[in-house]
Amino acid sequence: MSGDGRLAVVLHSHLPYVEGFGTWPFGEEWLWEAAATCYVPLLELFDRRADAAALTLSVTPVLADQLAADGVADRFRAFLDDVREDTYRRDIEGLEGTGYPREARALRTLREVYRGARAAIDARDGDIAGALLAHATWTSSATHAVLPLLATPAGLRAQVEGGIGAHRRRAGHWDGGFWLPECAYDPALDGALADAGVRTTCVDLTDLLGFGDRRHLQPWATAAGTTLLPIDRSLMDLVWSDGAMPAAAAYRDSHRRTTFDLLPWANDGTPWDPERARAQARTDAATFVRAARERLRDGGLAVIALDTEFLGHWWIEGPWWLEALLDEARGQGLEIVDADRAAAELRAAGRVAPLPEEARRTSTWGTPRTLWTWSGPQVAAMARRARRLELQVASLGSRATPRAWRELLAVQSSDWAFLRTRATAGDYPDRRSDSHAEALVAELHALGSAAPALRNLAPFLDGTAART
Template sequence: MNRLSIVLHTHMPYVEGFGTWPFGEEWLWEAIATSYLPLLDVLDAHPGKVTLSITPVLADQLEAPGALERCLTFLREIRPASHGLDAVDHPQLAAQIAYSAAHYESAVESLERRGDLLAVFAPHVSWTSAATHAVLPLLATDAGVRLQLETGIASHRRRFGTWDGGFWLPECAHAPWLDGLLEEAGVHLTCVDWSASLQAGPYTTEAGIFLVALDRAGIDRVWDARGYPSHGDYRDSHRLTERAHALWANDGQPYDPERGAARARADAEAFVASFDGPAVVAFDTELFGHHWHEGVTFLQRVLELADVAPVGIDHASDGPGEIAPSSWGAGRDLRTWSRGELAWTQRSAELAALGADPSDRALRELLALQSSDWAFLIDSATAGDYPRERAEAHYQNVFAALAGESSDELRNLAPELAKWAFVQPCVQASRRTGRSFS
């Protein structure tokens, strides 16, 4: 049986305390209820198989004072009330509403039983990421990259104790000039999503970083718009009630959980059989359970059937020569995050902070501004004005903080702020200019 490595990248933007409905911290409560808690049961049953990352910015929110209590309030009070209202509007879908309500009730029991989510995830977490999920090749300076790297790695070490150098590049965004900074921070291994012509490997760079090429064909069997989750048997995650409950299948029929689960197990068997050699695939953790309701069942069956092992390096070739910046976004380049004004806004705020004596608040606002999520959500037009408003507010707050204004609004973000990485004397000599955006 061919070896399969599965990387699950667990990430949410900093939404805790920033809005509720329809956009804001309820995104986090939904991810906890529908993805993280069910996934923990699967990981506990198959320890040591999956390569799991949790971004520092997600961990910041999971340990924020009062966050899990607000999540429980949402699950105990808001969701039961919303199911009750949907029952009035959709009496013909009573069975589907009861099924949905039961899942939230199960999440309450699971969260109460497990308590500290970071503690129960800890045995499974091996990789970390940048502090706030910035697209590192688009940052203006080496100092900005160091701030993201060192803050994120310090966060991981404090929470999880050990780290062997596995690092998830946000959005798989890689550029050759990053490799030296990654090596300096202690990174040894990461994944890249290159074009088909470069998907051999793994490679080792001149800086000693192992680059593992993802199996794009394998990922697309799941991730593509025509992939497994689009089958008519599955729960439709786009057609929702007025209170954001999914009650229908993709084929328009009332959702049948047994039919969906049977399809997930069949697709898992087809997925495992589709590989004709060793492969590494990666997915957002939130796909499983949250965006794809049956995804946890699919993953569980894959782990039962396949020879799954963590990402490792048995051999590596020299780098493939001159390569362009890449990501898993549109065109496999950086255009998803570099289009529009936001990339320039992020860079100008970074340069302003580097030329000043930034306070901790200024650097936290900068980190929040640099999140890749705002550009992605603007590009996909799936969250209204929320991402643009968030980015504009953080941009204004960088300059307010540089002018001396104080605030505790981001008090839970980046508690291991590696300010030294940004303001050390040598950083003035480390500016980079002329970086390509594509």
């Protein structure tokens, strides 16, 4: 490719389906934390800056399901008013009383994030889902299932068409941008994705084309015509990898915790200083843009993809870095472009080539970049059970009930295997996977015995399931 280089930033917003399933340390509190520290700051960035529209935002249907559930705004307010106000008050008093005034000052600053979220949810009448979807151009599969692991065409349609249909119902529009869960791509998906209207998606071809290869700056076409945008790890790893920018000394340490599980220290062990951290975010944004300009000196489209929850929850300074990235891009002359627009322009210019033969294989952005995280020995029984249950539901055809499909979608979520593989949530993923599997088996033994709904999971599924 030739011509001026451009950067696309894809923000992937997703959480496991935790609505009403547990609180702390694993469960619905994840939703409140992400809303307060990630989604609200991102919405404020969109409100504040017109150039933020160049960012590509994806919101998974299962995240929208949870944020749109009845009573969610009141439960979010209760978390902010009761849990967060109380924990911050107790820790601030404790630190001040034991001779740690600088740590207490750090917590006062961090408490304002939650107070700001409280004001924001009132200003938006509690509709965080609607506010996010006003900016989201990409959707995903219904419950973030790893699509190459699905067993049947009916199951694949329920995930893909169910997710797209839910997005259209809520957002009122969709131009074909689709996040492949876990960036899990296999050429066997090509026809189903194209039939569902998927025009553009991201893939991770790092191990297939080679780290740093310039072919990662080239969009590729599947056999069915969908445009694949390779993630450029040579840039993305500057931000999201072991020892990357968030590990800088000035940033908040996400491991060392207070009595009430709060985080007032920096990575170098000193009390967290917001001005010092903000300055580091500006420096890192400038460094990243310089690296992007060098990477793109001969042209091309570089794509980086980041979990939205990484920018705020895990890296509290992430929203500052993202805004500084917009500033630095403008100042250094780097164009940040919406991924859909970039793909459409390149298609129109005839600059989307057929996917190279060596890349026509299964790939993910997992560790390793295969399906191992979701199907390896540590989760093999979970993966086999999901396939077996899918075969049973699909074999029923039109007799399969909406509740059976919803329990199957819950079982198929990539999150349970991921959390078990990473061992970051105790037995929570096993309990969740087991409970949905057991409920599905009970429904299969007595079709129609359970209520059709499963809280607010896939509320628009009924028509899609019937078509399978």
